[in-house]
Amino acid sequence: MTYSSSRFHAALTSGAFPVAVSLARHDLDLAKAALDGGAFALKTHLNAYHRATGTTFGTFAQERPFFEELAGLGCPLLVMAGQETVPTASEMNALADLGFEGFNVYIDHMQPHLLQSRLRPMPALSSTSMPETLAGIAALPGCIIEASIMPFERYRTAMTETDLARYTEVVKAVDVPVIVPSQLALTPADSIALRAAGVAAPLLGAIVTGDTPQSMFSAVSQFTRRLEAV
Template sequence: MYPETPLYRALTDGTFPVIVSLARHDLDLAKAALDAGAYALKTHLNAYHRATGTTFGSFAEERPFFGQLAKLGCPLLVMAGQETVPTAEEMDALHNLGFEGFNVYADHLQPHLLQSKLRPMPALSDASTPKDAKKLASLPGCILEASISPFTRYRSAMTDADLSRYQEIVRAVDVPVIVPSQLMLTPEDGRRLQQIGVAAPLLGAIVTGDTPATMSASIRPFVQA
């Protein structure tokens, strides 16, 4: 149903590609991530980003930036929204720009999104169980985002208990699981996540900061590790 892209192969063959979630729509930030070795970029639509306090606009508002991003030639993913999500026509336009996957929390997964050409990447929440993960993993072609840390834990260190929760999810499903940096993930945490079968880290502002300099300084050690 969905093409087997280089990114999807990297997620399924143990490559452990570093994916970066942009703290804001800034081309210099995107270039810094790629220059430091990031494999793919994730951006946002129709959303308030809790970790940074940034609000991302509608497709019409963000399209000029997406056009610039598409010229960078890297795999692109989009957090498609919350209560508001793109229309079917906007999903087609995102696909035409080169986006290959979309991400929303399971509660916001509207039927027309699953009929688009973008691969679904539903996100678990802090209340999700391995049973919930298994249910979402039944969606054809999906990638799972284990967004399971409560907001009160944001920016804290990853513990053995956190690692065990991620491992439970990985073991419950047969689809790639990516772990976003709600916690202050380190390159060593990245190695531990890879060892338990996580497909990729998704590094956002908590790890990368929000300047090209902090982006470069944080991403390079992850890629090297």
């Protein structure tokens, strides 16, 4: 599959280290606050239970009105496409028509029709992923890897040197962009260390951003200001 050039992938591969934000819930004010804070891209969810927040996201038909509003913001959009249930081929086409650039699922939930869509794949590793799993993901043409490698008991804890070494191992093992989601309580200083390790972008979620427009703007702007100062 050959994917058209997209703003998010171009930013990842240029070394720009764009800040992406995963929305804690489907709230346009939350999305606007992320962009006002300097976020480059937004990630939303479908067909999923989000462990970090306890939020359940619905089907494409249920979430489409929000996606149409979100598309009006003009930023790169990504979607966590689901777990056991994922969008149909026609729904993936509709997401592409709305301007979504990439989709994300754990590799165990990948289905063949997803890889035939116009959305660039962004498979997620898990805490139990083996080296051969990483190699298999990296072989997918045009992919981005989400290094969701922290076990649930580590959620909301500080990033350690051991954690940074694990992220570095993932980066060194593949020749595709690697993004790191904030399963840990990442700080702006951590983002500098991740960038130095070769990570292509941080993906800031509710553990870092909170779930209000005010907390979102504050957290994202702290990251973007710190990165701009380097």
